[in-house]
Amino acid sequence: MDIKDVVKQKYSEAALRVLEGGSSCCCGPKAPSGIAQTARMSQEIYAAADTAGVPTGAIVASLGCGDPTALAELKPGETVLDLGSGGGIDVFLSAKRVGPGGKVYGLDMTDEMLALARENQMKAGVENIEFLKGEIENIPLPDNSIDVVISNCVINLSIDKGRVLREAFRVLKPAGRFAVSDVVLCGEIPATLRNSPELWAGCVAGAMQEPKYKSELAAAGFVDVDIEPTMVFRAADVREFLSAAGAEAVSVADQADGKIMSAFVRATKPAIGGADSKKKRAISTIQILGTGCARCKDLTANVEKAVQGLGIEARVEKVTEITEIMKFQILMTPGLVIDGQVKAAGRIPPVEEIMQMLLAAGGN
Numbered sequence: 190m191d192i193k194d195v196v197k198q199k200y201s202e203a204a205l206r207v208l209e210g211g212s213s214c215c216c217g218p219k220a221p222s223g224i225a226q227t228a229r230m231s232q233e234i235y236a237a238a239d240t241a242g243v244p245t246g247a248i249v250a251s252l253g254c255g256d257p258t259a260l261a262e263l264k265p266g267e268t269v270l271d272l273g274s275g276g277g278i279d280v281f282l283s284a285k286r287v288g289p290g291g292k293v294y295g296l297d298m299t300d301e302m303l304a305l306a307r308e309n310q311m312k313a314g315v316e317n318i319e320f321l322k323g324e325i326e327n328i329p330l331p332d333n334s335i336d337v338v339i340s341n342c343v344i345n346l347s348i349d350k351g352r353v354l355r356e357a358f359r360v361l362k363p364a365g366r367f368a369v370s371d372v373v374l375c376g377e378i379p380a381t382l383r384n385s386p387e388l389w390a391g392c393v394a395g396a397m398q399e400p401k402y403k404s405e406l407a408a409a410g411f412v413d414v415d416i417e418p419t420m421v422f423r424a425a426d427v428r429e430f431l432s433a434a435g436a437e438a439v440s441v442a443d444q445a446d447g448k449i450m451s452a453f454v455r456a457t458k459p460a461i462g463g464a465d466s467k468k469k470r471a472i473s474t475i476q477i478l479g480t481g482c483a484r485c486k487d488l489t490a491n492v493e494k495a496v497q498g499l500g501i502e503a504r505v506e507k508v509t510e511i512t513e514i515m516k517f518q519i520l521m522t523p524g525l526v527i528d529g530q531v532k533a534a535g536r537i538p539p540v541e542e543i544m545q546m547l548l549a550a551g552g553n
């Protein structure tokens with residue numbers, strides 16, 4: 190079974206427990222084997238006033254490690270996406286905050302979690318919510334459609350976190366906020382823990398080191414990246430939540446002392462009209478060098494998506510005359526030139542990289 194299947198199975202079992210009248214319950218010995226041992230009881234995380242009116246089924250199913258809805262400073266009318274929405278607690282909380290003029294999507298890959306979330310929605314009769322089936326690595330929503338991406342103890346579970354962050358960036362509108370609670374590492378943890386599928390599903394083994402999280406966010410195009418620890422786990426806590434992974438894992442708990450934390454992760458997609466867009470206005474021309482081959486068309490498509498993704502206006506010119514192309518002294522086509530500077534030759538940079546090039550070029 191690959192990691193994704195292990196994760197799906199564990200969270201399916203957790204959802205079924207709640208659907209059958211039990212609790213997903215997230216902490217220590219009560220946890221279904223291998224689940225979210227870093228998660229805390231919902232009453233430790235959420236203010237009682239906030240959860241008033243939220244379906245009980247969503248509260249008991251809570252498997253998060255923080256309250257991203259408090260972090261996100263949601264405003265009435267906003268559109269929110271919760272990555273890995275589980276039983277839906279953060280979706281319901283967000284729906285209260287954005288009000289009837291706003292909309293909240295919950296995205297989850299596990300059928301049983303979606304069934305639980307939809308049952309909770311039906312019982313609560315909340316209309317400004319939609320639960321979507323899908324993977325956070327491939328978000329089934331259009332570019333530039335979301336004001337705030339939230340998530341609670343989920344991104345660490347992904348096997349391709351860079352892709353998740355690029356997808357979050359893609360669906361966010363310019364100036365959109367990324368406001369996530371997650372498990373983050375602040376030191377090397379023993380290989381016994383890193384290699385345990387149980388602990389991957391338990392939100393430990395897959396967690397990123399803090400500097401890596403920051404660099405992945407920046408590589409995806411985010412700015413104003415910040416990681417704020419909300420709880421650092423000491424050896425005693427670690428010993429407790431490692432129990433599901435067996436005696437060997439427990440025996441190395443001391444080596445993980447202070448190296449695993451719950452944290453708020455914040456970032457922003459560059460805005461139009463702010464400092465970044467001043468940079469963008471400085472871009473006069475994007476040129477695609479090539480004689481019209483299929484690869485040139487692919488590059489053109491990526492450039493168009495990047496321009497659209499940043500919401501900027503830029504002139505895109507195709508340079509097809511060989512004598513004109515040669516003036517740029519590139520060895521292979523297609524070539525990408527921004528404001529007279531060759532940025533790529535003989536390859537097709539992905540959309541996110543082109544966005545980075547455009548932002549950087551605008552800063553000159």
Ligand SMILES: C[S@@+](CC[C@H](N)C(=O)[O-])C[C@H]1O[C@@H](n2cnc3c(N)ncnc32)[C@H](O)[C@@H]1O
Nearest residue numbers: 200251252253273274275297298299324325341
């Ligand atoms: C730790 S639970 C958190 C649930 C919820 N955010 C909360 O705070 O209660 C993780 C959830 O993420 C979902 N999940 C994990 N990996 C996913 C992926 N790659 N794509 C979509 N959903 C995923 C699981 O099905 C599960 O519902």
